[in-house]
Amino acid sequence: xxxxxxxxxxxxxxxxxxxxxxxxxxxxxxxxxxxxxxxxxxxxxxxxxxxxxxxxxxxxxxxxxxxxxxxxxxxxxxxxxxxxxxxxxxxxxxxxxxxxxxxxxxxxxxxxxxxxxxxxxxxxxxxxxxxxxxxxxxxxxxxxxxxxxxxxxxxxxxxxxxxxxxxxxxxxxxxxxxxxxxxxxxxxxxxxxxxxxxxxxxxxxxxxxxxxxxxxxxxxxxxxxxxxxxxxxxxxxxxxxxxxxxxxxxxxxxxxxxxxxxxxxxxxxxxxxxxxxxxxxxxxxxxxxxxxxxxxxxxxxxxxxxxxxxxxxxxxx
Amino acid sequence: xxxxxxxxxxxxxxxxxxxxxxxxxxxxxxxxxxxxxxxxxxxxxxxxxxxxxxxxxxxxxxxxxxxxxxxxxxxxxxxxxxxxxxxxxxxxxxxxxxxxxxxxxxxxxxxxxxxxxxxxxxxxxxxxxxxxxxxxxxxxxxxxxxxxxxxxxxxxxxxxxxxxxxxxxxxxxxxxxxxxxxxxxxxxxxxxxxxxxxxxxxxxxxxxxxxxxxxxxxxxxxxxxxxxxxxxxxxxxxxxxxxxxxxxxxxxxxxxxxxxxxxxxxxxxxxxxxxxxxxxxxxxxxxxxxxxxxxxxxxxxxxxxxxxxxxxxxxxxxxxxxxxxxxxxxxxxxxxxxxxxxxxxxxxxxxxxxxxxxxxxxxxxxxxxxxxxxxxxxxxxxxxxxxxxxxxxxxxxxxxxxxxxxxxxxxxxxxxxxxxxxxxxxxxxxxxxxxxxxxxxxxxxxxxxxxxxxxxxxxxxxxxxxxxxxxxxxxxxxxxxxxxxxxxxxxxxxxxxxxxxxxxxxxxxxxxxxxxxxxxxxxxxxxxxxxxxxxxxxxxxxxxxxxxxxxxxxxxxxxxxxxxxxxx
Numbered sequence: 034x035x036x037x038x039x040x041x042x043x044x045x046x047x048x049x050x051x052x053x054x055x056x057x058x059x060x061x062x063x064x065x066x067x068x069x070x071x072x073x074x075x076x077x078x079x080x081x082x083x084x085x086x087x088x089x090x091x092x093x094x095x096x097x098x099x100x101x102x103x104x105x106x107x108x109x110x111x112x113x114x115x116x117x118x119x120x121x122x123x124x125x126x127x128x129x130x131x132x133x134x135x136x137x138x139x140x141x142x143x144x145x146x147x148x149x150x151x152x153x154x155x156x157x158x159x160x161x162x163x164x165x166x167x168x169x170x171x172x173x174x175x176x177x178x179x180x181x182x183x184x185x186x187x188x189x190x191x192x193x194x195x196x197x198x199x200x201x202x203x204x205x206x207x208x209x210x211x212x213x214x215x216x217x218x219x220x221x222x223x224x225x226x227x228x229x230x231x232x233x234x235x236x237x238x239x240x241x242x243x244x245x246x247x248x249x250x251x252x253x254x255x256x257x258x259x260x261x262x263x264x265x266x267x268x269x270x271x272x273x274x275x276x277x278x279x280x281x282x283x284x285x286x287x288x289x290x291x292x293x294x295x296x297x298x299x300x301x302x303x304x305x306x307x308x309x310x311x312x313x314x315x316x317x318x319x320x321x322x323x324x325x326x327x328x329x330x331x332x333x334x335x336x337x338x339x340x341x342x343x344x345x346x347x348x349x350x
Numbered sequence: 351x352x353x354x355x356x357x358x359x360x361x362x363x364x365x366x367x368x369x370x371x372x373x374x375x376x377x378x379x380x381x382x383x384x385x386x387x388x389x390x391x392x393x394x395x396x397x398x399x400x401x402x403x404x405x406x407x408x409x410x411x412x413x414x415x416x417x418x419x420x421x422x423x424x425x426x427x428x429x430x431x432x433x434x435x436x437x438x439x440x441x442x443x444x445x446x447x448x449x450x451x452x453x454x455x456x457x458x459x460x461x462x463x464x465x466x467x468x469x470x471x472x473x474x475x476x477x478x479x480x481x482x483x484x485x486x487x488x489x490x491x492x493x494x495x496x497x498x499x500x501x502x503x504x505x506x507x508x509x510x511x512x513x514x515x516x517x518x519x520x521x522x523x524x525x526x527x528x529x530x531x532x533x534x535x536x537x538x539x540x541x542x543x544x545x546x547x548x549x550x551x552x553x554x555x556x557x558x559x560x561x562x563x564x565x566x567x568x569x570x571x572x573x574x575x576x577x578x579x580x581x582x583x584x585x586x587x588x589x590x591x592x593x594x595x596x597x598x599x600x601x602x603x604x605x606x607x608x609x610x611x612x613x614x615x616x617x618x619x620x621x622x623x624x625x626x627x628x629x630x631x632x633x634x635x636x637x638x639x640x641x642x643x644x645x646x647x648x649x650x651x652x653x654x655x656x657x658x659x660x661x662x663x664x665x666x667x668x669x670x671x672x673x674x675x676x677x678x679x680x681x682x683x684x685x686x687x688x689x690x691x692x693x694x695x696x697x698x699x700x701x702x703x704x705x706x707x708x709x710x711x712x713x714x715x716x717x718x719x720x721x722x723x724x725x726x727x728x729x730x731x732x733x734x735x736x737x738x739x740x741x742x743x744x745x746x747x748x749x750x751x752x753x754x755x756x757x758x759x760x761x762x763x764x765x766x767x768x769x770x771x772x773x774x775x776x777x778x779x780x781x782x783x784x785x786x787x788x789x790x791x792x793x794x795x796x797x798x799x800x801x802x803x804x805x806x807x808x809x810x811x812x813x814x815x816x817x818x819x820x821x822x823x824x825x826x827x828x829x830x831x832x833x834x835x836x837x838x839x840x841x842x843x844x845x846x847x848x849x850x851x852x853x854x855x856x857x858x859x860x861x862x863x864x865x866x867x868x869x870x871x872x873x874x875x876x877x878x879x880x881x882x883x884x885x886x887x888x889x890x891x892x893x894x895x896x897x898x899x900x901x902x903x904x905x906x907x908x909x910x911x912x913x914x915x916x917x918x
Binding site for chain 2: 198199200203204206207210211213214215217218219220333334339
């Protein structure tokens with residue numbers, strides 16, 4: 034197998050984690066809520082999915098059913114977190130940053146508890162074949178692109194289309210830009226905020242599930258999800274709040290992450306073991322650079338939603 | 351042709367607390383007419399219209415639409431009844447195009463297509479002769495264009511009754527005449543238009559009938575053709591009400607501030623202040639009268655250094671003659687410069703030049719308070735920031751209209767708010783909290799501020815008490831000029847009189863007081879002279895003791911048309 038092709042596929046596959054995380058965060062932010070709980074929600078999504086798989090992994094159900102139930106588990110767990118976040122920030126109008134950070138701490142902690150009780154041999158083995166569709170026969174490749182990868186791409190493109198091309202998207206953007214105006218023309222601001230936050234959380238939760246079950250498929254995978262959650266939030270700024278752009282950004286991040294493991298395959302670059310940790314730093318350095326570069330922009334369309342981070346209260350004047 | 355009734359109000363009443371905003375108001379609006387609602391500030395025009403538009407719900411009375419009783423509890427109900435209101439503060443999403451804003455919130459069947467919306471909007475634009483590009487972003491728009499978007503938004507939702515709340519306040523004369531053309535075309539199309547205004551010339555120009563409100567009461571409804579400015583003014587301002595404010599004669603009034611040919615433009619290029627020339631004198635209250643938004647606020651803000659005027663001068667006369675020089679505001683370098691210009695003399699009237707003296711001796715001499723100013727200081731205030739003005743030793747007190755926005759910080763307590771004036775004092779990096787606290791306690795006592803204590807956040811106080819804190823702080827600053835913009839707005843009678851008394855005390859101390867007011871009765875009773883403003887121009891300065899309410903009222907309104915025409 035060609036090293037370059039493997040490198041490419043691995044980067045794409047890795048990037049899908051970020052596609053889920055960023056798309057989920059973009060939807061939430063478009064409703065005017067800065068959800069810093071995304072890393073925790075991704076953790077919870079992964080934990081929820083694995084919990085279900087751990088229960089039914091060896092039950093002998095058809096593979097497709099196991100896959101769907103696993104996805105459902107991830108969605109239920111992460112959307113519950115999203116609902117909690119919405120209740121706190123939309124209904125009770127608690128500070129969004131504090132709520133998000135608390136949720137992240139809570140989510141990653143609870144995930145570690147849950148994951149330590151599960152058996153990797155159960156939750157990882159059962160459904161593997163089904164994720165590998167449609168490249169299931171290519172057993173030689175290190176990582177193949179499975180259905181959850183294509184689902185990520187489809188969700189990102191669909192989210193972009195909904196936001197920019199539909200009435201619902203128009204209303205959602207209005208809610209994030211100027212909730213008072215949206216309220217005045219009869220848009221149910223609270224409902225939009227709740228729904229988008231929960232849907233966004235569900236999408237982000239799938240990212241955590243995808244990373245553990247599909248991309249890494251290893252016992253320790255869950256330990257790094259929180260870090261990727263933070264990178265997903267940074268990617269939102271890189272993508273200028275456009276879900277389809279996250280696909281490109283995620284691929285770039287995927288390349289940066291994969292290069293430290295693939296670089297040893299190229300004999301014309303000599304990397305000592307001591308240098309590899311430096312390479313693993315690359316994504317974080319690039320994140321900082323991206324944040325600096327993307328904050329130097331002056332087009333109004335590329336700014337965050339105008340009321341991002343501000344809780345809406347109708348009687349506030 | 352028999353005219354059809356579109357909207358009827360029967361005995362509509364609204365209270366806020368125990369204050370009448372509207373009392374038993376009856377109103378008829380016909381199809382295909384423009385009705386003007388005329389009244390002073392606080393006469394209940396906007397409240398009445400808000401009840402039709404579903405923002406407020408009347409306490410008593412009925413609203414009938416097409417002869418049937420309608421219950422309007424929300425803006426959406428109003429829309430369902432074909433009523434649309436265009437507020438003074440636009441509710442638009444800046445990032446969206448005109449068409450996106452217009453279609454926002456509508457629930458039509460079928461697929462959403464921006465192109466189809468653009469076409470529909472273009473059709474409305476065409477029909478009524480608006481000037482608007484549906485694909486233009488709101489943040490690129492002028493105020494007039496934003497207003498157009500708001501009007502089309504209402505028309506797009508199929509409104510037959512349009513209410514415009516002071517639509518001309520923010521427009522240029524050209525834009526106003528364009529708006530009036532559009533309104534006439536809507537009228538021909540059978541729509542009913544209600545325009546809230548206090549500009550008489552506009553009423554006479556565009557309306558078919560005029561309803562006059564005064565202090566919440568419906569005074570009269572007349573046909574525009576059968577009335578004139580004098581009659582309208584009389585009905586609008588009503589009878590003179592005696593207030594009994596103790597007013598002393600100005601003592602030893604000398605000029606304190608000269609304002610000459612002052613012109614100010616807003617960032618949107620609107621001409622806000624036009625060629626203002628006047629003098630503010632010490633020991634006198636100069637009232638500024640005018641319809642809200644005629645430039646009163648901007649005038650005060652320009653004097654205190656918050657706006658940069660385009661042309662003109664603001665000169666401050668600092669009464670320094672025969673007063674000792676101090677180093678409080680002036681550096682040694684500046685003192686030496688002034689001495690070289692022969693600005694000082696000693697106790698025996700001999701000139702002081704510090705020629706050939708060492709710095710240490712100069713310091714000693716000045717500190718002995720034997721070096722006196724020869725003349726009053728003349729200081730140019732133009733283009734100086736508030737901080738620079740303060741550093742020059744000029745003490746201007748300013749009680750802004752927006753108390754909790756510009757004057758005080760709502761979440762801080764009285765002491766901290768006192769420190770907004772003295773935060774630069776103290777030792778090294780430490781603040782001096784003791785004196786502000788003493789001051790806060792003194793204000794609490796002297797002005798009987800109703801608060802649990804000086805450490806209660808200001809925003810928990812009532813409007814009157816907040817105002818007392820602000821006025822108290824500004825007075826404690828021992829100013830040379832005291833400026834107050836609408837200091838009694840929202841205050842009850844007792845607090846209002848307390849503020850008037852404080853202003854009078856300032857005046858008697860020889861301080862120049864500028865008072866921007868909206869109640870003509872108060873202006874006539876309180877002030878010594880009244881400067882009348884109209885759309886940024888000065889229509890004259892009158893003696894408050896001899897003028898009449900009618901005269902001032904006419905000056906506030908009548909010449910608007912002349913100045914408007916002159917510009918075109």
